[in-house]
Amino acid sequence: MRAFTQRLKGKQGRFRGNLSGKRVDFSARTVICPDPNLRIDEVGIPVHIALTLTFPEVVNQYNIDRMRRLILNGCDSHPGANYVIDRVTGVKRLLKYASRETYAASLKFGDVVERHLDDGDIVLFNRQPSLHKLSIMSHRARILPGRTFRFNECVCTPYNADFDGDEMNLHVPQTYEARAEANLLMNVKSNLVTPRSGEPLIAAIQACRLAASVIDCFSKKQTRIRLPTPAIMKPLIGLIISDDFKSPIKLNLVTPNKCYTKNKEFCIKDSYVIIRNGQHICGVLDKALLGSGSKTNMFYIMLRDFGEDAAIEAMWRMTRMTTVFLSNYGFSVGVGDVTPSAELLREKAFLLDEGYRKCHDYIAQLDSGQLMAQPGCTGGETLEALILHELSSIRDRAGRACLDNLSKHNAPLTMAMCGSKGSFLNISQMIACVGQQAISGYRPPDGFYKRTLPHFERLKKTSDAKGFVENSFFSGLTPTEFFFHTMAGREGLVDTAVKTAETGYLQRRLVKCMEVVSKFCLQDLHVSYDGTVRSSVGDVVQFTFGEDGLDPAMMEAKDGCAIDLVHQLEHTRNIHPFSDNEELSGDSMKVLCEKILDAELGCSHALLRGSLRDFVEKIIERTEVVLKLPRFCSNHLNGFVF
Template sequence: MADDYTAIHVHKKVQSITFQSFSPKMIKKIAVAKVVTPELYDKEGYPVDGGLMDIRLGVIDPGLNCKTCGSRLKECQGHFGYIELARPVIHINFVAHILAALRTTCRECGRLLLKQAKINKLLEELKQTEKEDGLDAKRAKIKAIITSARNTTSCPHCKTRQQKITLEKPTTFLENEKRVNPIEIRSRLEKIPDEDISLIGLESEFIRPEWMILTVMLIPPVTMRPSITLETGERSEDDLTHKLGDIVRINQRLFENINAGAPEIIVEDLWDLLQYHVTTFFDNAVAQLPPARHRSGQPLKTISERLKSKEGRIRHNLAGKRTNFSSRTVISPDPRIGMNEVGVPKIVAQKITIPETVTKWNMDYIKEFIERGAENYPGSNYIIRPDGKRKRITDETKEQLLEELQPGYVVERHLMDGDVAIFNRQPSLHKMSMMCHRVKVLPGRTFRINPAVCHPYNADFDGDEMNLHVPQTEEARAEAEILMEVQTQIISPRYGLSVIGCIQDAISGNYVLTKFIDLPRKEAAELLYSAGIDDFSKLGTKKILNGREIFSSILPEDLDFEGKAKDGTPVVIKKGKLVEGVIDDNAFGSEKALLFRRIHKKYGKDFTLKLMEQVSLLGIETLLKYGLSSGLSDIDMPKEATEKIEETLTKAKQATEDLIKQFRDGELEILPGRSMEETLELKIMEVLNKARNETGNIAQEYAKVSATTIMARSGARGGPLNMAQMAACVGQQAMRGKRIGKGYKGRTLSCFKEKDLSAEARGFVENSFKKGLTPAEFFFGSITGRDSLMDTALRTPKSGYLYRRLANAMQDLKVEYDGTIRDSAKKVVQFKYGEDGIDVSRSENGTINIKQIIQDVVEG
């Protein structure tokens, strides 16, 4: 089948590609013009014959015909020219090869510096390795041959003693500290026989070493370096043209000087200059050369710079793609739209369209879109006739277009509710960074997303922007729906738990509901209804319902679950009823929601998504109704607690003083592999951190139930650390992982004594945020703040590059049907995926719960 398919569509198939270098002969053959003058235009502004803008090299002005091929602008791709160099120069990109060739061959007879028998043997061996072990092995072998040949002192063929050849970067070759000019080099390279060349890694059929030294040079066609006409009418030439102008000018001067019999020094100077210009023409970033610059001082962009790196031809133009039917704007949250929906502003919906083919069945439906036109909302912007002509729909053309509309026409209608769109936030680090959502057209100017999908996108609403793409064909839409829709991405293939889950108020809301609330049945029904649940059959007939019963009414009736809440207390669901425990982060949050994982496995992705939406709304509605406000009094501590905290801190400070005293007396026991100072620092840090944690525990112990503790305990926001910092003690401030020690000589601030190592002098903040910080403490806090800001600013690009390298290295590894991981050459990388063969996205947190499976089979 597959073969039939390709047989029809593949007309020609690339079997192999050869890269080769131009010989002077070939250069002259493909060139259409010889460039002899650096002038570009004559007085009338017409290109000079034999100049760099010669009209034989192609057309860049509209209306003119190419002198070589006769075609017009854009049809003619341009033609190469050439210049005859007065003296040969070295091609910068081949310097390494030239050096290898010179070192491995005889300076007199040109033979490879190995015995004839060895040469014959190596030729055989090379063929063999290439066949058996591939090109990499062959290259390694060639490298070994080069090293062995260059260490020979006298030629085995003609017995000439060999001299030491070195390279003075970038392009000067020295033999015994004396300069060898390119003419001499070229004549030596010419003498190397074809056979010997293949032993140093060149194939004489495609490249001869002497071609690496240029005697004639190709001039790229003008189409590759077009000049731009400025508004003033002035012409501005391309960087390459400038560089070529330099080459031609110096070349002419060199010719004249040689012909006039100028002294050798002058000729050599000009020769070096020519070498410089040719070198920078190919690569303007050679380490040892000053880059050629514009008059304004910015470096010229020559051939290498055009191709290289991120803005180069490869990564920017070939690997970088651009797209139509896409949109980008700020995102904002909307908990009332579905998790697989995206709110699209109306102005965007009117710009982005979907092509709808007219058939006799949908004719009337489509006509309505045309009637409404481009200005009214569900309208249409363009009509495409079967011949491919696009017509814009305006008030004037509307009537006529309606009349001529018939099956086979395509109408580009506005985006409507329910259309599929791909939503993306950069950096797209995993597959959940691009998911397919259903469009929901809304007023306003921002994209709206359900806060539950923030986690996979790593989005927040502090000004984040996201991109929207609308697939234009049925195939693309089907693919997006099946492979990328939000519900298909609930379970992450990284750890086998949901990446999508309730966040923030949705979590604390459910916590409050299941822990504290009792409601009359009527109010419970109201609450459920406001969360979009209208099935109250599970609510029962009791007059007063507790939160767990209300919550249970949205669970399926045959659900059984046993798990643990965040604080370790059990959570039990029996036959769809929450009998015990509270619902918190552990049950429904992202990245750890075991309850969700269970539901997903049992009831499927669509049900899970719907349930998530309901749970999240229920939590939010609960909070809307009963409120959750935090305030300063949330973290009020009884006197007893404050005293305990103070006592702990005093003890810790005393302990630090003791350590310092031991250190001063030299009695401190040194930790293995550390110096005395390091030991002291480590010990002090340990003591102080322990003290802070202790105070935190005291604060936790005495904290009364408040909005702040509810948030922390449900896992919605904040943790024990934040609580401790607010209520008890902020703790040690660190810079680069150490206590703060910089600033003045031997002290951090002028209010401390020199060499003061005590806790408060080195950035220990003993006050709590509520109590307030002393000026010195506040300053230490700012140091940490700035340090962490710097750290993130430096780490982001570093990890980005690391990720890029990783992605490039692994991009075509694949799990084959036999469970092995293979690369594109079908070489085995791993014999079993992950060494255990588990598809993580079908596991629970990376493991298979066999007990559960057996239980399900036995019971179900």
């Protein structure tokens, strides 16, 4: 028996559980799975669901023949229809037990046919918890056999979805207005970037990144000593950008990738990517070029330069191409990939002996009173800090030695380098050394009487008694090492659970607060033509949106500028080759820049105008330096050489 207060309050109470709950019709829920052959903005829907979910389509002169065919198909055959609603009487007739031929013959303009969900229909796709705007987006339906929802794996990131049993929800808009709004505002191609920072959120993941980094590496030992051509044209990018060789899309991109070291085009890891007019000149494609979270992403550049349709088409071609390549090429991780070599074992033993010796020296100095305490710390705290630093450095040095001993064809190393999955730390822990286990940033405290575990002597502060795991996952952990390892893992699980509850409750309070603001302002807020944020009745909420008038989703440059001026200059140079026209002086550039700013950007943001002026000043400085250099024509050059 619950009291009146208990019946009302809480998540299961009368208000939140019944009165304010949102219950909907025309929705579906099932398990999700990937399908790289689907377009980025498509979702595969099982036929069983398509037979149940309907859309009320009004009969007119353009669709009356199709509606009659759907009525004749009936309820149990897809595509078909479930109900017919008479325009005049409003009577709703079920087609399962009625004479379908009669209803098809008597169908007239204005009647409503509740037809089955069909290819191309606009649907809403959602995964809970819905933590941000991109947790629910609109897709185009694709009716397929099977029992699961299917979509392209590039769209996993905004939904925070994986395919280990996750379920998602589907909603079918029931009016033409709702379909139009969902298609224009909530479509996948209209939400490729996150509104938080403007970085791409829908991009290639995991297997797609791996295949793209491997597919254009064709160096062979027998041809390595031959002099290569000045630039090897790799046709991969051209096929991804467009399937038409006469396409006007000419992608230009110059950026270092994830493993870049130095020397630009001469980087020893081939990690400086140059794409010029759609041709891949040099560099390896990896997470920095294909993944989310980077404004040097190839698809992000296409989105800004050529539009959202070009970006999602290229992404779709990329997923199909890499899937077929990887299924034919093959890629797997075996025990041999994580087996340490004899040289690595010797180097690891040397590093452990050296590190243990230093730790014993620190302990001996503390016992003899010779250890100098760090500022603000006791002798014991100083000892813990020194030992923790030394043991952490052992793992780092063992990890570097492990990576140096691995072949470049090692499967885990390949995945880590291209950003597909895993990290260099994961590899070193699998092969070399797991390392020091930390709890709240410190070595495991003494849980029993003056010792961490009953397996050790009291007051013992050596590395093995304080959570250092010298074994790797390949060699296997000892029982005590396993205990320490589970301590750190348990702390991570507790943190995850607590933070999830705290952030969820904080978000709910913020949402309720904004709902109160919305009700106070009567309607939703919008940005007016004068730049102020107002309610529907004209009340001013903010004089400038976000205090600076800038939308993070539209910021192209990484430094906060609205336009990536460096990229635009490089792009313009590539698509418009140099001509024999007379060069512009610095003063001429300034005059021309001011004319353009006044004529075309007169009402633009002051920050944008200032950024353009500063950028032009830098170009003028570089141009004046170049103009002072000695000039050579072909005759001068021939005379100089010969």
